[in-house]
Each structure stands twice: as C-alpha cells, then as structure tokens.
Amino acid sequence: MLTNIPGYPRIGSQRELKKACEQYWAGKISLERLELTARELRKENWTFLQAAGIDLIPSNDFSFYDQILDMSIALGVVPSRFKALQDTLANPTCLELYFAMARGYQKNNFDITAMEMTKWFDTNYHYIVPEFEIVQQYHLHRPKCVEEFLEARRLGITTKPVLTGLVTFILSGKIKDNHLTTSQVLQQLLPVYLQLLTSLQEAGAEWVQIDEPILVTDLDPTARELFHTTYHAISQAVPALKILLTTYFGGLEENTALAVQLPVQALHIDLVRAPEQLDSVLAALPEDKLLSLGVIDGRNIWKNNHATSLALINKALQQTGGHRLMLGTSCSLLHVPYDLEVETGLQPEIRQWMAFAKQKVAELRELQEIIAGNDQLLIANENSMDNRKIASIIHRPAVKARLEKITPADMQRHNIFALRQPLQHAALQLPLFPTTTIGSFPQTTEIRRLRADLKKGLITTETYEADLRNAITTTIHKQESLGLDVLVHGEFERNDMVEYFGEQLDGFAFTQNGWVQSYGTRCVKPPVIFGDVQRPGPMTVTWSRYAQSLTSKPVKGMLTGPITILQWSFVRNDQPRMNTAFQLALAIRDEVQDLEDAGISVIQVDEPALREGLPLRKAAHATWLEQAVKAFRLAVSTVSDTTQIHTHMCYAAFNDIIEHIAAMDADVITIETSRSQMELLEAFAQFRYPNEIGPGVYDIHSPRVPTVAEMEALLQKAVQLLPARSIWVNPDCGLKTRQWPETEMALRNMVTAARHMRLTASH
Structure with a gap:
C-alpha cells in the first residue's frame, strides 16, 4: 500500500x-x-x-x-x-x-x-x-x-x-x-x-x-x-x-x-x-x-x-x-505542530x-x-x-459529580433582556453609540520580553507585576484621553486568549514549540486538554480590579468562553467534546461570579469560535448549537441584572445561526463587519436581533488606518438596519497584533466617528 x-x-x-x-x-x-x-x-x-x-x-x-x-x-x-x-x-x-x-x-x-x-x-x-x-x-x-x-x-x-x-x-x-x-x-x-x-x-x-x-x-x-x-x-x-x-x-x-x-x-x-x-x-x-x-x-x-x-x-x-x-x-x-521530540517540558505520562x-x-x-x-x-x-x-491524572470524580448536578435553572439570567437593559443603562450612564475595544492592546516587544524574562527566571514576580501595573495604568490613561467610554485593561499578562486560561486550569498541558498557523503569520500554540477541567482559583480578578481602581469609567472584565477554549485547544478524545465544554463553562462561571463580586460591572466572555464549531452538515447544526448556547449561558447566568455581559464573535457567517446567537442572551455582542462592509449585519437586522450590538467599524488585521469618514459611513449603514440605541462602536477584533501609533490614530478616528453619529442622532 x-x-x-x-x-x-x-x-x-x-x-x-x-x-x-x-x-x-x-x-x-x-x-x-x-x-x-x-x-x-x-x-x-x-x-x-x-x-x-x-x-x-x-x-x-x-x-x-x-x-x-x-x-x-x-x-x-x-x-x-x-x-x-x-x-x-x-x-x-x-x-x-x-x-x-x-x-x-x-x-x-x-x-x-x-x-x-x-x-x-x-x-x-x-x-x-x-x-x-x-x-x-x-x-x-x-x-x-x-x-x-x-x-x-x-x-x-x-x-x-x-x-x-x-x-x-x-x-x-x-x-x-x-x-x-x-x-x-x-x-x-x-x-x-x-x-x-x-x-x-x-x-x-x-x-x-x-x-x-x-x-x-x-x-x-x-x-x-x-x-x-x-x-x-x-x-x-x-x-x-x-x-x-x-x-x-x-x-x-x-x-x-x-x-x-x-x-x-x-x-x-x-x-x-x-x-x-x-x-x-x-x-x-x-x-x-x-x-x-x-x-x-x-x-x-x-x-x-x-x-x-x-x-x-x-x-x-x-x-x-x-x-x-x-x-x-x-x-x-x-x-498540528511539527515535532513532539522537542517537547522536553511535557509531563512524560502525558x-x-x-x-x-x-x-x-x-x-x-x-x-x-x-x-x-x-x-x-x-x-x-x-x-x-x-x-x-x-490514568489518575485524567479523571477527577468531583468534576464529574458537579457536571451531573447542572440544572436548566443554572443557564438562565434572573430576568429577560428587556428588563435588564434599562437597569444597565441607568447603572452605566453611557452615551449613544458607546465606544469600546474588543479587549487586547498592542503586545509590544517590551511586554513580550517581560513575560519571557519571568518564565526564564530573569526577573522576580514582584518586578513583573509592577511593570504590568505600569502598562495597565498607561493604557487606561490612553483610553481616557482618546475618549473611549468602556475601557479594558489591555491583557498584557496574556500570551494567548486561550493559553492564558488553560495555564490556570487543572486538566491542561502546554507545549514549548507546539505552534500551528491560524492565518498568515499569526501562529497559535493550542493548549492540550488531557483530563477533567476545574478552576483552582481566580484567574483575572487581580488585574481587572486594579484597572477599575484607576478610572471612574467602567472597565470590562475579559474572559474567553468555553466553546472557544474547546475549539482552540487540542481536546481529549476519550470523552464527548461537550462534556469537556461544560466542564470549561463551570470554570468560567466561577470566574464571572468572582469578577462581579470584585465590582466589575461589564464582563465580556468571548466566543469567536462558536460558529467555527458548527458541524459541516446542516442536519447536525441544531444539536451542536443548542449545546453550545447552553455552555455559554451556564458560564454567565450567575450575575445580577445590572451586570452587563458582552460577547465577541468574528469571521463567521451568522445568517443560519442568528436565532441561536440571540438565545445566548448576551446583553451586547461585538462582531467583525468591516471587511464585509456591514454585510454580516443584515442577518441581525432581518432577524430583529433584540439585544445590543457592536459592528466592527475597522479591520485590525490590516496595518492601514481607516479614516473618520470610512467608519462613519459604516455606522450610517448600521443605523439603517438597527436602532441607534442598540449600536456600539468598536474595532472588529482585539488589537494585540497592532502597533501603538496606528492603534491610537485608528481609535481616535473611531471615537470621532461615534461623536459625529451622536450629533446626527440628536438632530
């Protein structure tokens, strides 16, 4: 053969x-x-x-x-x-x-x-x-x-x-x-x-x-x-x-x-x-x-x-x-990555x-x-x-027992969105066309070196954390000066939006050189989920609490959703994938509750991979989507009505899954629409999407800086499709891969476009 x-x-x-x-x-x-x-x-x-x-x-x-x-x-x-x-x-x-x-x-x-x-x-x-x-x-x-x-x-x-x-x-x-x-x-x-x-x-x-x-x-x-x-x-x-x-x-x-x-x-x-x-x-x-x-x-x-x-x-x-x-x-x-032989840091049993x-x-x-x-x-x-x-390192009876106790009530917010929305507006006091970013800010050479030096033992944890606090402080002040309405801490402590969480969860293993191509020169190093997943302790609360202490504006707590962690990891193949997804959802649920308890009033749980996990055959779509929506709702439904839950999705056709996106019941969804010139937004308009939405107004995967007129034109398309009170203004994805000069110019133009839209709406 x-x-x-x-x-x-x-x-x-x-x-x-x-x-x-x-x-x-x-x-x-x-x-x-x-x-x-x-x-x-x-x-x-x-x-x-x-x-x-x-x-x-x-x-x-x-x-x-x-x-x-x-x-x-x-x-x-x-x-x-x-x-x-x-x-x-x-x-x-x-x-x-x-x-x-x-x-x-x-x-x-x-x-x-x-x-x-x-x-x-x-x-x-x-x-x-x-x-x-x-x-x-x-x-x-x-x-x-x-x-x-x-x-x-x-x-x-x-x-x-x-x-x-x-x-x-x-x-x-x-x-x-x-x-x-x-x-x-x-x-x-x-x-x-x-x-x-x-x-x-x-x-x-x-x-x-x-x-x-x-x-x-x-x-x-x-x-x-x-x-x-x-x-x-x-x-x-x-x-x-x-x-x-x-x-x-x-x-x-x-x-x-x-x-x-x-x-x-x-x-x-x-x-x-x-x-x-x-x-x-x-x-x-x-x-x-x-x-x-x-x-x-x-x-x-x-x-x-x-x-x-x-x-x-x-x-x-x-x-x-x-x-x-x-x-x-x-x-x-x-x-898949190149060669297992170079992975000397992996536990031999795994x-x-x-x-x-x-x-x-x-x-x-x-x-x-x-x-x-x-x-x-x-x-x-x-x-x-x-x-x-x-293998005992794979199976955790307490995790399996918690999974079996999940009930439908665990997947429901206290009230429907129509009742939550006015409470959130009153609490947050945001203007029309509120501006925000998707979460990450440029990961400069200095930031990457800082993480590398900590890993190599060249600096102490105290030095590392002090430098990160300085980076967060600078970023909060930059966002305030740009005029953004809902801020983020920048995610400088995160090597990757999935790997960062996996490093703090039980049941994960990590490679040193397990790189795979995501797009162009963007490479990711997916974590390996080898066993039952649980959260030993808080993962993001310290950084979110610190960032919020620096400003009177709301700062989003930033988490990766269970389906995206599932899809962007190498997942164990000895149990149904959805069992692993629900274990992940319980871990994120605990983190969401801790963020709310720490005073974070806006929490974003990103699910850019929800559409990606959809089976290729339509006959199998409904089952997958129902389970994926349940996993998301399990992760976020513990919070009060005044806490605003955001999610983010990118690079997906939404037309055939729009009702399931609505069923996720996130208060705000941000999506990629800039490269498609707002075409993707039509699905939300035709469906009459009930919650709020942030259509990405500029493409962060390109180094070019869009003009105010470009972004305003996209927002004009958006208001023809959706109520102005439901529209947020944001880039189409995180800014991790960009440089600060272009980022600041683009965001300044974005804020200006949003302000123009407010003036137009007021008249």
Missing part, C-alpha cells in the same frame, strides 16, 4: 516563515532572503518525508500566507480595486501584490482595503476569500505549483503537487455582482485551471492531489453539476495525470455516488472524522479506482489507536486488495499519549509494519491506549 500525506506544516519548526515574512514587511530583510527561507523550509519537509519512506510527498502545500490566496493569484482572481496597484508593479504576480491582497495596502499614494478573511470549514485556520467580479479577466499567472514541483525534482525528490479544487475554490469565494452565477465563474476559470494542470503534466508530474473538501458538505444540484463539468474537462485535458481527489473534515454521505463516479484515479476519505463512511464508499467504488484511507488524525495531537485503524484497513483489504489502497493522514498535517506531525508520519509506517506482521508494535500501542484509560 502506498503512503500518502495530504499536506505538511509550512511555518517551520521554530516559526521561521512567520519571522521572515514579518521582517520582510518591516523592511529588515530582502525579498531574496525571504524566498531563501521558504526554499529551506520546503527542502526540509521534502527530505524528511522522503527519508521517512512516504510514497506520495506533497508539494505546493507551502504558502507564504494562505493556499486559497495562492490559487487566487495563480488564476488571476485579483479584485478590481487592486488593478491600479498591479499595473504599477514590474512583476504583476510579485509578493507585493500578494501581501497587499491579504493585508491591505496604504502607501505610494494607494489606500486599498484587504480582502475578506474567514474560517476554513470548521477549523481555526483562516483563508482569504476569493472575490469574483464581472469585470475580472482571468489569466494563468505565476504557476507556483509547477515551480515547486521542479524545485523538489532538482533535489532528487518526486512530489505530488497539491491544488485547491476548483469547485471548492469557487464555492468558498464571494460573488460580488448580482448578475454573476457560480456556473459563469466556472466557465471563465476552468480554461485557466486546465492550463495550470497542463503545465504540471508537461513538467512531468505523475500524481496531482486536488482538494475538494466541499464534498463533505450539503451540495445543491448546481454544485453537483459544477463537479461533473470540471472533472470531465480535467480528464480530457490532462489524460497523463493521475488525479487524487481528496476529501476531509467529514463524510461524503449522499455525495458518495458523485465522488466515486468522477473520472479520477484515486479518492481520499477522512476515516477519523467519519469512519462510518467506509462501507458506503467501498460498496460504490469502481474497480479501477484507488482508495486512500485517512486513518491518522491530522487535526489532533493524540497518538493513533492502531487497533481502530487496523479494523478499517482490514475491512478495506478484504473488499479491494492491497494494490488498490493507500494509507494516509485524515487531512493535511497543517493543523507526552507518551501524543503525536505531532513527524510522529504521525512514523505512525503510517508503523501501520504498514503491523500489517506486514510486526505484532510488537501493535502490543506497544495497545499498552499505551490501556494506560491512558485508567
């Missing part, structure tokens, strides 16, 4: 790509140096996979920012607002245009907003959303996939180029003109896509992986027709290529017949997320097709249960024979249950050896699985 890796991490084991890109943006290194770093990382991955004996080694899974943006550049899907910039560049496909599309562009007399960004299916990876306009003329631009295939071949390594499937690419994009259809977009793009494949065929590629994860979602007849049109055209245009059609993140279900009948040579399925699909796929698979079995989890860090995988493999062997099978990871290993990207590659080889008769490997794996089931 061939071994197949759908993709491999690309940021570098020490985040070399992140650092190089950011140095390039800052003008500290040349383009040549950046590209050299990229080549070194690609070489490292390819040589490792070759040495590990992997048969189908991926190429073009590398990206400087995002693989969907790569495809947009390759096919010439460049929004018209970038056309003037593109015309000024000597090389119209250079990285300057590429990064401008991702991050926006505000120099050389240009001021261009970035493209929209959203989550890739149900992951925490963000992609740059393709934009399709009638005026676009598509042409094959830089064939990056060909260049990287040839680059690997010069190293003596034959790779399998990886391309985003054209149907997934189109359906994951946004049509900007009402008269344009997906079918028309396909007609325009398909010839260019075929040129790309032809270039790979001419370069000597044998296998090409085409990723079509959209096949594990609900497809309408038009989408199905897109698949038929696309793949029959591919089979005719590049007959010498072997196409590996790759699906992941779920099961094919009713799309099984469609997938197996497409004219491709092999099909990859995710048997971690959807092991039950194997029977239907085997029953429908034509005898001339190969089947790639995704049996190693590409999205979590737990050691593979070989017995479970072998049951699936043996079933497939009995029905097809080994010559028609491949063994692979469930999806790209982009979603570490023995884990596997990162390099270890998952080794697990594929182990499965091959076990199938060939190596029983010792299987016995060792079974012993590890058994050891984990009974």
Whole structure:
C-alpha cells in the first residue's frame, strides 16, 4: 500500500516563515532572503518525508500566507480595486501584490482595503476569500505549483503537487455582482485551471492531489453539476495525470455516488472524522479506482489507536486488495505542530499519549509494519491506549459529580433582556453609540520580553507585576484621553486568549514549540486538554480590579468562553467534546461570579469560535448549537441584572445561526463587519436581533488606518438596519497584533466617528 500525506506544516519548526515574512514587511530583510527561507523550509519537509519512506510527498502545500490566496493569484482572481496597484508593479504576480491582497495596502499614494478573511470549514485556520467580479479577466499567472514541483525534482525528490479544487475554490469565494452565477465563474476559470494542470503534466508530474473538501458538505444540484463539468474537462485535458481527489473534515454521505463516479484515479476519505463512511464508499467504488484511507488524525495531537485503524484497513483489504489502497493522514498535517521530540517540558505520562506531525508520519509506517506482521508494535500501542484509560491524572470524580448536578435553572439570567437593559443603562450612564475595544492592546516587544524574562527566571514576580501595573495604568490613561467610554485593561499578562486560561486550569498541558498557523503569520500554540477541567482559583480578578481602581469609567472584565477554549485547544478524545465544554463553562462561571463580586460591572466572555464549531452538515447544526448556547449561558447566568455581559464573535457567517446567537442572551455582542462592509449585519437586522450590538467599524488585521469618514459611513449603514440605541462602536477584533501609533490614530478616528453619529442622532 502506498503512503500518502495530504499536506505538511509550512511555518517551520521554530516559526521561521512567520519571522521572515514579518521582517520582510518591516523592511529588515530582502525579498531574496525571504524566498531563501521558504526554499529551506520546503527542502526540509521534502527530505524528511522522503527519508521517512512516504510514497506520495506533497508539494505546493507551502504558502507564504494562505493556499486559497495562492490559487487566487495563480488564476488571476485579483479584485478590481487592486488593478491600479498591479499595473504599477514590474512583476504583476510579485509578493507585493500578494501581501497587499491579504493585508491591505496604504502607501505610494494607494489606500486599498484587504480582502475578506474567514474560517476554513470548521477549523481555526483562516483563508482569504476569493472575490469574483464581472469585470475580472482571468489569466494563468505565476504557476507556483509547477515551480515547486521542479524545485523538489532538482533535489532528487518526486512530489505530488497539491491544488485547491476548483469547485471548492469557487464555492468558498464571494460573488460580488448580482448578475454573476457560480456556473459563469466556472466557465471563465476552468480554461485557466486546465492550463495550470497542463503545465504540471508537461513538467512531468505523475500524481496531482486536488482538494475538494466541499464534498463533505450539503451540495445543491448546481454544485453537483459544477463537479461533473470540471472533472470531465480535467480528464480530457490532462489524460497523463493521475488525479487524487481528496476529501476531509467529514463524510461524503449522499455525495458518495458523485465522488466515486468522477473520472479520477484515486479518492481520499477522512476515516477519523467519519469512519462510518467506509462501507458506503467501498460498496460504490469502481474497480479501477484507488482508495486512500485517512486513518491518522491530522487535526489532533493524540497518538493513533492502531487497533481502530487496523479494523478499517482490514475491512478495506478484504473488499479491494492491497494494490488498490493507500494509507494516509485524515487531512493535511497543517493543523498540528511539527515535532513532539522537542517537547522536553511535557509531563512524560502525558507526552507518551501524543503525536505531532513527524510522529504521525512514523505512525503510517508503523501501520504498514503491523500489517506486514510486526505484532510488537501493535502490543506497544495497545499498552499505551490501556494506560491512558485508567490514568489518575485524567479523571477527577468531583468534576464529574458537579457536571451531573447542572440544572436548566443554572443557564438562565434572573430576568429577560428587556428588563435588564434599562437597569444597565441607568447603572452605566453611557452615551449613544458607546465606544469600546474588543479587549487586547498592542503586545509590544517590551511586554513580550517581560513575560519571557519571568518564565526564564530573569526577573522576580514582584518586578513583573509592577511593570504590568505600569502598562495597565498607561493604557487606561490612553483610553481616557482618546475618549473611549468602556475601557479594558489591555491583557498584557496574556500570551494567548486561550493559553492564558488553560495555564490556570487543572486538566491542561502546554507545549514549548507546539505552534500551528491560524492565518498568515499569526501562529497559535493550542493548549492540550488531557483530563477533567476545574478552576483552582481566580484567574483575572487581580488585574481587572486594579484597572477599575484607576478610572471612574467602567472597565470590562475579559474572559474567553468555553466553546472557544474547546475549539482552540487540542481536546481529549476519550470523552464527548461537550462534556469537556461544560466542564470549561463551570470554570468560567466561577470566574464571572468572582469578577462581579470584585465590582466589575461589564464582563465580556468571548466566543469567536462558536460558529467555527458548527458541524459541516446542516442536519447536525441544531444539536451542536443548542449545546453550545447552553455552555455559554451556564458560564454567565450567575450575575445580577445590572451586570452587563458582552460577547465577541468574528469571521463567521451568522445568517443560519442568528436565532441561536440571540438565545445566548448576551446583553451586547461585538462582531467583525468591516471587511464585509456591514454585510454580516443584515442577518441581525432581518432577524430583529433584540439585544445590543457592536459592528466592527475597522479591520485590525490590516496595518492601514481607516479614516473618520470610512467608519462613519459604516455606522450610517448600521443605523439603517438597527436602532441607534442598540449600536456600539468598536474595532472588529482585539488589537494585540497592532502597533501603538496606528492603534491610537485608528481609535481616535473611531471615537470621532461615534461623536459625529451622536450629533446626527440628536438632530
């Protein structure tokens, strides 16, 4: 059986790509140096996979920012607002245009907003959303996939180029003109896509992986027709290529017949997320097709249960024979860290249950050896699985007992929002269009060094805390001088909005280098939830109480919600995920109560990942959302009516979950709407969302500073959709990644825009 890796991490084991890109943006290194770093990382991955004996080694899974943006550049899907910039560049496909599309562009007399960004299916990876306009003329631009295939071949390594499937690419994009259809977009793009494949065929590629994860979602007849049109055209245009059609993140279900009948040579399925699909796929698979079995989890860090995988493999062997099978990871290993071997700080008992990207590659080889008769490997794996089931560090009877005592009353505020709202307005005395931020302020080099020095033992806890108090004091005074109405303490003590809380909760473990890419150069180090979760003591109260003592204005207590902690961690796979979510909710509930007792009257419990956790199939939505809403309400419902509960969500389509967002019953929700020009707000207006809402008026993921007029225009759109008394004014996300000068300019403009709106409303 061939071994197949759908993709491999690309940021570098020490985040070399992140650092190089950011140095390039800052003008500290040349383009040549950046590209050299990229080549070194690609070489490292390819040589490792070759040495590990992997048969189908991926190429073009590398990206400087995002693989969907790569495809947009390759096919010439460049929004018209970038056309003037593109015309000024000597090389119209250079990285300057590429990064401008991702991050926006505000120099050389240009001021261009970035493209929209959203989550890739149900992951925490963000992609740059393709934009399709009638005026676009598509042409094959830089064939990056060909260049990287040839680059690997010069190293003596034959790779399998990886391309985003054209149907997934189109359906994951946004049509900007009402008269344009997906079918028309396909007609325009398909010839260019075929040129790309032809270039790979001419370069000597044998296998090409085409990723079509959209096949594990609900497809309408038009989408199905897109698949038929696309793949029959591919089979005719590049007959010498072997196409590996790759699906992941779920099961094919009713799309099984469609997938197996497409004219491709092999099909990859995710048997971690959807092991039950194997029977239907085997029953429908034509005898001339190969089947790639995704049996190693590409999205979590737990050691593979070989017995479970072998049951699936043996079933497939009995029905097809080994010559028609491949063994692979469930999806790209982009979603897991590089190497467990460097994690010397992990508790050995926990570490023995884990596997990162390099270890998952080794697990594929182990499965091959076990199938060939190596029983010792299987016995060792079974012993590890058994050891984990009974480990005392995992199971806490008191936590399980508390979970069983939860009642519906624990998930209800004392009164409905209509009764709470006037009490909160009277208590807080805020103006119309109150201004606030999402929570974090710039994490400067000095702040990051402060935390690092404490961890290394270079400074005392007293020095660390004194410096943090100084940073909080400065930030409170800056917010007051800017004229913000509801302040925050800045979150300078927090390395990450999830990791910070996990470090103070029982049941969590942490890595030193367990980085994964979230978007662009943004990398996160997800905590590992290995056991039952509980809160030993207060986590944020000291800093919130101190910040509130500095001002008469309300200062928000800032917490991360249970669903977001769940989604942005590597979660134990030995109990239902929702059990873990409710354990987290109880821990946050205790913190919320302590904040209120400390005099904090506004408490924000962020749930940016609530939409992300939604199952890919609509039939499963209701159950997930009901449980997620219950977890949130369990976390916040202990407070009095006068305490205002905020939540924050970003980069999500809300139309189909709006009633559940309303059911969360947060007094105020802040959302990302700036990149979409307030489009997302329409869902709240059509639903008649009853509570208050802060539509983000500027994009913090771009370094450009928006003007007062821009933000005021967005707020004018908002008041056409929602009552003015319900609208808050805020950025679309936290300001952690920004610099102070641009932050202050943007917030000053934001406050000015809010004041203009108040004057307009008063007249």
